[in-house]
Amino acid sequence: xxxxxxxxxxxKPVLIARTEPGDENSAExxxxxxxxxxxxxxxxxxxxxxxxxxxxxxxxxxxxxWFFNDLCFLNAYPALEGTRxxxxxxxxxxxxxxxxxxxxxxxxxxxxxxxxxxxxxxxLGEAFSxxxxxxxxxxxxxxxxxxIHNASWERRIKQxxxxxxxxxxxxxxxxxxxxxxxxxxAASMAEAVGLADGARFSLGRSRSAHYGLVEVRNLxxxxxxxxxxxxxxxxxxxxxxxxxxxxxxxxAQGQPAFNLDAEVGAPHSAAWYRTRVAGGFNxxxxxxxxxxxxxxxxxxxxxxxxxxxxxxLNELLERGVGDRRAEGFGRVxxxxxxxxxxxxxxxxxxxxxxxxxxLSDESQKIAQAVGLQCLIGFLxxxxxxxxxxxxxEQMEDRAQLSRLRxxxxxxxxxxxxxxxxxxxxxxxxxxxKLKTARVVARVGGVEKRSxxxxxxxxxxxxxxxxxxxxxxxxxxxxxxxxxLLALSEDDRAGMVGLLPTGDxxxxxxxxxxxxxxxxxxxxxxxxxxxxxxxxxxxxG
Amino acid sequence: MPTYQLKLRLLSETTFGRGDGxxxxxxxxxxxxxxxxxxxxxxxxxxxxVNECADILxxxxxxxxxxxxxxxxxxxxxGPGSGMGQxxxxxxxxxxxxxxxxxxxxxxxxQQVNPLLNDPRLKDEAAxxxxxxxEQERYRKLLLRSISxxxxxxxxxxxxxxxxxxxxxxxxLMPGLTLVADLHFYDDPQPRHRGLLAACVKALHSGGSRRNxxxxxxxxxxxADGEEITSWxxxxxxxxxxx
Numbered sequence: 070x071x072x073x074x075x076x077x078x079x080x081k082p083v084l085i086a087r088t089e090p091g092d093e094n095s096a097e098x099x100x101x102x103x104x105x106x107x108x109x110x111x112x113x114x115x116x117x118x119x120x121x122x123x124x125x126x127x128x129x130x131x132x133x134x135w136f137f138n139d140l141c142f143l144n145a146y147p148a149l150e151g152t153r154x155x156x157x158x159x160x161x162x163x164x165x166x167x168x169x170x171x172x173x174x175x176x177x178x179x180x181x182x183x184x185x186x187x188x189x190x191x192x193l194g195e196a197f198s199x200x201x202x203x204x205x206x207x208x209x210x211x212x213x214x215x216x217i218h219n220a221s222w223e224r225r226i227k228q229x230x231x232x233x234x235x236x237x238x239x240x241x242x243x244x245x246x247x248x249x250x251x252x253x254x255a256a257s258m259a260e261a262v263g264l265a266d267g268a269r270f271s272l273g274r275s276r277s278a279h280y281g282l283v284e285v286r287n288l289x290x291x292x293x294x295x296x297x298x299x300x301x302x303x304x305x306x307x308x309x310x311x312x313x314x315x316x317x318x319x320x321a322q323g324q325p326a327f328n329l330d331a332e333v334g335a336p337h338s339a340a341w342y343r344t345r346v347a348g349g350f351n352x353x354x355x356x357x358x359x360x361x362x363x364x365x366x367x368x369x370x371x372x373x374x375x376x377x378x379x380x381x382l383n384e385l386l387e388r389g390v391g392d393r394r395a396e397g398f399g400r401v402x403x404x405x406x407x408x409x410x411x412x413x414x415x416x417x418x419x420x421x422x423x424x425x426x427x428l429s430d431e432s433q434k435i436a437q438a439v440g441l442q443c444l445i446g447f448l449x450x451x452x453x454x455x456x457x458x459x460x461x462e463q464m465e466d467r468a469q470l471s472r473l474r475x476x477x478x479x480x481x482x483x484x485x486x487x488x489x490x491x492x493x494x495x496x497x498x499x500x501x502k503l504k505t506a507r508v509v510a511r512v513g514g515v516e517k518r519s520x521x522x523x524x525x526x527x528x529x530x531x532x533x534x535x536x537x538x539x540x541x542x543x544x545x546x547x548x549x550x551x552x553l554l555a556l557s558e559d560d561r562a563g564m565v566g567l568l569p570t571g572d573x574x575x576x577x578x579x580x581x582x583x584x585x586x587x588x589x590x591x592x593x594x595x596x597x598x599x600x601x602x603x604x605x606x607x608x609g
Numbered sequence: 610m611p612t613y614q615l616k617l618r619l620l621s622e623t624t625f626g627r628g629d630g631x632x633x634x635x636x637x638x639x640x641x642x643x644x645x646x647x648x649x650x651x652x653x654x655x656x657x658x659v660n661e662c663a664d665i666l667x668x669x670x671x672x673x674x675x676x677x678x679x680x681x682x683x684x685x686x687x688g689p690g691s692g693m694g695q696x697x698x699x700x701x702x703x704x705x706x707x708x709x710x711x712x713x714x715x716x717x718x719x720q721q722v723n724p725l726l727n728d729p730r731l732k733d734e735a736a737x738x739x740x741x742x743x744e745q746e747r748y749r750k751l752l753l754r755s756i757s758x759x760x761x762x763x764x765x766x767x768x769x770x771x772x773x774x775x776x777x778x779x780x781x782l783m784p785g786l787t788l789v790a791d792l793h794f795y796d797d798p799q800p801r802h803r804g805l806l807a808a809c810v811k812a813l814h815s816g817g818s819r820r821n822x823x824x825x826x827x828x829x830x831x832x833a834d835g836e837e838i839t840s841w842x843x844x845x846x847x848x849x850x851x852x
Contacts, residue, residue, distance in 0.1 A: 081651070171735050277696065277697040278701040279650050279655075279701065282702070415734040415735060424716075428710065432713070435706070438783065439752070439756050442755040442783075563721060565755050566752075
């Protein structure tokens with residue numbers, strides 16, 4: 070049959086809520102885009118284009134034909150590797166412990182007896198399947214996004230009693246679903262409503278904010294389109310009729326029917342099916358539709374080909390079964406002699422590559438601020454670790470330490486570590502005390518001792534040096550910038566934002582060297598004070 | 610039709626959140642996506658503009674064309690319910706970082722992960738997906754930490770000391786950050802619609818949580834194809850109101 074296919078790319082999350090009752094403060098989206106919603110969006114587009122406030126079904130025969138008689142608006146299902154996926158047959162089973170395995174063997178109960186190695190058959194976790202070019206099924210569920218919202222009856226008031234918190238579990242943005250409209254007049258309807266590549270529509274709830282916007286892509290006409298296998302020339306074998314959408318069937322007494330026997334004119338030999346409540350919403354009335362009990366999509370009914378009227382079958386496959394067929398209900402596909410075992414394959418991992426492009430001035434500033442804050446975060450962690458692993462020994466003169474701290478702060482303010490070197494050079498009598506003091510650094514589990522004045526001179530040299538990132542080798546060297554604070558290239562590669570360069574890095578280096586020195590000297594000064602207080606308490 | 614956007618520039622620290630936090634981390638978290646990029650829900654964006662619109666309509670309640678302004682508000686923002694006549698002609702997207710910056714962070718993440726995906730030890734697609742998920746979680750935490758700060762507040766009791774169990778921490782976005790929300794018109798807006806929308810945007814000065822405690826000062830403006838629209842407010846609102 071002739072069909073118009075198009076992809077719907079979700080620009081925003083889409084919420085077309087399930088009918089089943091649930092938490093009154095939440096709405097959960099269907100895992101697909103119903104044909105009825107797509108039809109509704111196209112009707113709205115038609116009315117907007119023609120500046121209509123309501124659709125005159127009596128007077129507008131063309132619109133009546135398009136939207137209610139001549140065309141079927143099928144459900145839009147997820148696109149898997151470029152193919153419109155379909156609800157996975159409910160006759161498929163996997164070994165229970167391998168339910169999540171993406172390369173599991175699938176037993177199709179409609180194909181034959183259970184293989185002996187399948188001990189505990191379980192239903193599949195995913196709702197949709199698509200056959201790859203290699204004949205192996207790929208399975209997937211659409212991604213979802215959950216958002217919490219709140220609404221108040223009084224403006225600007227958010228409090229218990231006046232506000233309501235609710236949860237929307239919607240189809241996540243960034244996904245593609247493939248829709249189908251069958252019928253000879255599909256192309257002319259598309260032209261009349263503006264259904265073309267790039268057109269945008271809204272679907273589902275909360276369309277005016279945050280949800281609903283979809284874009285049409287890859288619109289194409291297929292002359293001989295079908296959803297399942299073609300019927301074979303011969304009359305032998307099994308035929309599995311799989312529902313490609315929910316079906317609303319009724320028996321002669323008007324009660325819901327749960328098989329296709331009346332439609333095909335023969336009894337089924339086996340069935341794997343479920344039922345669920347089907348509803349909908351009529352925006353013209355502003356009311357929900359009457360609900361009915363439907364046979365769930367994916368339900369499988371097995372027949373003997375020899376007992377079936379092929380002409381009747383072909384009609385059924387083209388037209389569908391049951392009520393609300395124009396909205397996509399009652400689609401059936403045929404699987405001739407389904408295989409007993411299928412080897413599941415994984416959907417290939419891919420992501421849309423982002424092209425290199427220049428940032429605007431404003432965005433560049435933000436990216437630079439982010440990069441700087443990221444780098445500072447890493448340096449803070451290094452600094453805390455370095456201070457914890459450094460201590461000063463054999464230094465009793467707190468005044469000397471205080472003067473050194475002031476020199477360190479001055480070096481940071483002036484962005485010039487040579488202030489430290491000059492301070493050391495100006496020391497006279499107290500210089501001897503510095504020569505006996507030691508800095509103990511714990512690096513890689515090993516303690517390394519060096520003279521305090523030599524360590525200070527080393528820091529001053531580091532402050533003047535250009536390198537910021539850790540230099541390879543020399544990890545056993547003096548406990549200065551490269552060993553204690555410098556970040557590795559691996560760290561750099563994993564950072565976010567635009568990292569500072571040049572002078573800004575040099576200023577950061579001096580700041581953190583100064584803070585390291587200040588913190589270590591302050592720690593030493595407190596140790597001396599604590600020791601003195603302890604001595605006083607002990608009566609010394 | 611041009612591409613319209615609402616631009617929001619943060620003038621003070623701001624939390625666009627949903628009222629919940631992350632256990633053990635912060636009591637009030639900013640909304641962010643899987644990569645840690647902050648955003649403000651489209652429903653909240655529409656909500657603050659509807660609030661401003663209501664105030665503007667209150668001010669115009671004595672004017673002779675009050676009914677026309679109300680009709681313009683209904684055209685822009687719709688009414689409660691899902692019926693045919695209740696929909697709005699304007700759809701608000703979430704307010705997110707500028708498009709080029711969104712793509713920059715996504716590209717940076719891909720550049721960090723792509724070399725890891727070539728590791729021959731990754732057996733299959735499931736292993737690749739697991740690696741991407743782990744790296745995404747790392748990137749999310751790092752970006753969030755780098756684009757925001759934590760602030761703590763405590764309530765004071767009558768005696769001036771901190772009330773027990775009142776310490777709350779809140780994540781705030783840095784001032785100077787810019788967010789943009791896509792606006793989609795389903796039909797061509799008329800001058801009155803444009804004017805009212807521009808007035809609502811001009812009146813918008815705050816958003817997010819703890820607005821009464823110094824947070825959430827914002828500067829809002831309308832863009833068409835990236836350029837600021839200045840004429841809608843002057844020509845289509847101010848002139849009309851002064852008539």
